[in-house]
Amino acid sequence: MNESTAGAAQSALSLQLPAPPAALLRMAALMAAPTCDVDTLGDVIEADMALSSALLKTVNSAFFKLSGRVQTVREAITYLGHREVSAITLQNALRAAFPPAPELEALWQRATERSRWMGVVAQALGFDAWAAHSAGLFEECGKALLYRHAASRYRLIWxxxxxxxxLLVSLEMQAFGASHDILGAALCETWGLQASAVHSVRHHVxxxxxxxxxxxxxxxxxxxxxxxxxxxTASxxxxxxxxxxxAQxxxxxxxxxxxxxxxxPPRQEAPA
Known part of the structure; x- marks a missing residue:
C-alpha cells in the first residue's frame, strides 16, 4: 500500500476518508514506541473530552465488571492497563467516525471480537500486540467506508x-474501482497505525x-x-x-x- 494507491482509490470514488482526532494520532505514536509513557498517554486521552467520555462510558459498562465506578482515564489505565485503554479509545473513535447504521452493527461487533482475539494471541506469541489489535479492528472498516459512500448500492453488492x-473484493472493484481491503489500509495510514497493521489490513483477504x-x-x-x-471459526x-x-x-x-x-479467555459479549 502506498500513498499513490490510496489517493487513486479515493479519487476514483470521490471518497473522503474520515480524519482521526488529533489526540488519537498522538496516542498511536505513543503506542508504537518501544515503551509507552503511561502518564503522557493519560494526558493525551484526557485532553480530548469526546474520547475520554466515551472511554469512561465503555469502561463502566457491565462488560468489564469492575468493582467500583471509574472516574478518570488514569483510573481506567490502572484497572485495565494502557493497551486495553488505548484499544477501547481507538475502537470508540473509529465507530464514531461513521454514521450509525443497522447494517454496520454486525461489522463493529466482529471488529471488537477479532481485535481482542488478535491482541491476546499476538501477546502470547511475543508479537506486537498493539499492531495486531489495531489490524483486527480496522480489517473490515473499508466496508463501512463504501457503505457510507453509497449505502443503497453497496448494500446490494454486500x-x-x-x-x-x-468474491466481495471482486464485486467492489467492478462497481467502484476500489475494494474494502485497499480502502481500509488507506484509513489505517491516515490514522497513524503501524506499517505492519496497514500491511495486514491491505492483504487480509x-x-x-x-x-x-x-x-x-x-x-x-x-x-x-x-x-x-x-x-x-472455520471447520x-x-x-x-x-x-x-x-507455523511452517x-x-x-x-x-x-x-x-x-x-x-x-472465554468468549463474552463485547461492549456496544
Whole structure:
C-alpha cells in the first residue's frame, strides 16, 4: 500500500476518508514506541473530552465488571492497563467516525471480537500486540467506508457475498474501482497505525484465502494472526491446515500457536 494507491482509490470514488482526532494520532505514536509513557498517554486521552467520555462510558459498562465506578482515564489505565485503554479509545473513535447504521452493527461487533482475539494471541506469541489489535479492528472498516459512500448500492453488492470476502473484493472493484481491503489500509495510514497493521489490513483477504504470508517478519506475524483469527471459526480441518501452514512459514512449532490460542479467555459479549 502506498500513498499513490490510496489517493487513486479515493479519487476514483470521490471518497473522503474520515480524519482521526488529533489526540488519537498522538496516542498511536505513543503506542508504537518501544515503551509507552503511561502518564503522557493519560494526558493525551484526557485532553480530548469526546474520547475520554466515551472511554469512561465503555469502561463502566457491565462488560468489564469492575468493582467500583471509574472516574478518570488514569483510573481506567490502572484497572485495565494502557493497551486495553488505548484499544477501547481507538475502537470508540473509529465507530464514531461513521454514521450509525443497522447494517454496520454486525461489522463493529466482529471488529471488537477479532481485535481482542488478535491482541491476546499476538501477546502470547511475543508479537506486537498493539499492531495486531489495531489490524483486527480496522480489517473490515473499508466496508463501512463504501457503505457510507453509497449505502443503497453497496448494500446490494454486500448481499451477494455476505460470507465470501474474496468474491466481495471482486464485486467492489467492478462497481467502484476500489475494494474494502485497499480502502481500509488507506484509513489505517491516515490514522497513524503501524506499517505492519496497514500491511495486514491491505492483504487480509488474500492472506486468509491463500495462507501465503508476505513482507518483512513483523508484517508476516500480524498477517498470520489475522489468518488464524479468520479460520478459527472455520471447520476443524480448515483451521488445522491454516495453523500448520502459518507455523511452517513463521518457522514456529505448531504447538506454540496452539498454546497461544488456548490462552484466550472465554468468549463474552463485547461492549456496544
Amino acid at each position: 448481499a451477494q457475498a455476505p460470507a465470501d470476502d474474496a 488474500q492472506t486468509q484465502t491463500t495462507l501465503a504470508l508476505s513482507g518483512p517478519l513483523g508484517h508476516r506475524r500480524i498477517a498470520a494472526v489475522s489468518a488464524l483469527a479468520h479460520h478459527a 476443524a480441518a480448515d483451521f488445522e491446515r491454516c495453523l500448520e501452514s502459518i 512459514q513463521l518457522e514456529l512449532p505448531a504447538a506454540r500457536l496452539r498454546a497461544a490460542i488456548s490462552s484466550l
